[in-house]
Amino acid sequence: xxxxxxxxxxxxxxENTLVSFQKALDMQVDGIELDVHLSADDELMVIHxxxxxxxxxxxxxxxxxxxxxxxxxxxxxxxxxxxLKEVFDxxxxxxxxxxxxxxxxxxxxxxxxxxKYVTKKEWKYDRFLVSSFDWNALQQVAFLNDKIPIGVxxxxxxxxxxxxxxxxxxxxxxxxxHLLTKENMAQMQEKGLQVFxxxxxxxxxxxxxxAFNVNGIITDFPDRI
Ligand code: G3P
Ligand code: CA
Numbered sequence: 498x499x500x501x502x503x504x505x506x507x508x509x510x511x512e513n514t515l516v517s518f519q520k521a522l523d524m525q526v527d528g529i530e531l532d533v534h535l536s537a538d539d540e541l542m543v544i545h546x547x548x549x550x551x552x553x554x555x556x557x558x559x560x561x562x563x564x565x566x567x568x569x570x571x572x573x574x575x576x577x578x579x580x581l582k583e584v585f586d587x588x589x590x591x592x593x594x595x596x597x598x599x600x601x602x603x604x605x606x607x608x609x610x611x612x613k614y615v616t617k618k619e620w621k622y623d624r625f626l627v628s629s630f631d632w633n634a635l636q637q638v639a640f641l642n643d644k645i646p647i648g649v650x651x652x653x654x655x656x657x658x659x660x661x662x663x664x665x666x667x668x669x670x671x672x673x674x675h676l677l678t679k680e681n682m683a684q685m686q687e688k689g690l691q692v693f694x695x696x697x698x699x700x701x702x703x704x705x706x707x708a709f710n711v712n713g714i715i716t717d718f719p720d721r722i
Contacts, residue, residue: 499527499713500722501595503696504545508717512552513543514576515587524719528593528626530695533581533603540564541581541606547599553578560602581607585614590624595648595693595715598629604637611645622646628671632661639665648693655681662690669693671715674706682709 505517506524513531521529532545542559549555549562555570567578581596588594598604607627614620628648629635635647647665651658652673662670670685674694685692695715697703703721706714714722 498707498711498722499693500525500719501528501530501693501713501715502526502719503530503715503717504532505529506717506719508698511572511576513545513579514572515579515583516576518579518584518587521719522588522591526592526719527713528595529584529588530595530597530628530715531581531584532597532599533607534559534599535602535606536564536567537561538563539606540567541603541610542567543579543581543584545599549578581610585610588624590620593624593626595626595628597650598627598631598634598638601631601634601637604634605641608638608641608645612642626668628669635667636665651676655685659685659688659690663688669712671695674702677706677709677711679709682711686710686712 502521504512506520510517510520518529531543533541534544536542548558553570553572611625622644626646626648627638628650630650638645646668648669648671649658649662649667650671655672655676658670669691671693674697677694682692691712693713693715697706697714698717
């Protein structure tokens with residue numbers, strides 16, 4: 498069963514920072530999850546919200562600020578918003594990277610960056626997993642490069658998500674953990690889908706979902722798994 502660190506190790510370090518991803522690696526995760534938005538000058542930035550207000554000392558929409566402007570703000574004394582490239586280089590294939598596309602505009606850029614790491618640095622496609630609640634964005638990824646592993650996110654409709662996942666030949670399905678039962682878990686796995694629910698942090702929830710023979714768990718506390 499795979500341990501996947503949510504936004505790095507959100508339970509221990511500031512989310513979506515290099516220190517958070519490094520700590521996830523130190524905890525020997527199988528994968529990290531992160532979120533991406535595009536800057537005004539089309540750089541892929543690793544940040545959850547569409548604004549920088551909650552997580553930095555600045556204000557404004559990510560897509561209205563340039564890379565240089567975004568890098569001037571601080572998450573804390575030591576950390577700035579990382580680019581996706583910086584995270585790829587830190588991880589250096591030591592675990593897989595689950596890239597959550599926060600909107601459609603990021604799809605093409607993420608595909609290009611993955612292709613660059615595969616062709617120029619000889620990374621394996623299985624070091625990546627692109628997920629999104631925006632299924633149009635996932636369809637675009639599949640259209641541009643069908644070798645990139647895809648994960649279908651849902652927090653409401655598991656049946657529809659399964660049908661869509663089969664349609665685009667996704668590798669995995671990422672449901673909110675409250676949607677899961679032993680029966681629907683088996684049903685998804687029989688269809689050849691891996692199941693990576695989120696975000697499971699409490700020990701009793703982890704134990705319950707583990708007992709369903711889940712393929713992996715996305716958590717803020719990888720050491721609890
Ligand atoms: O990838 C699963 C999870 O991260 C989705 O929700 O809001 O934490 O990005 P959120
Ligand atoms: Ca996410």
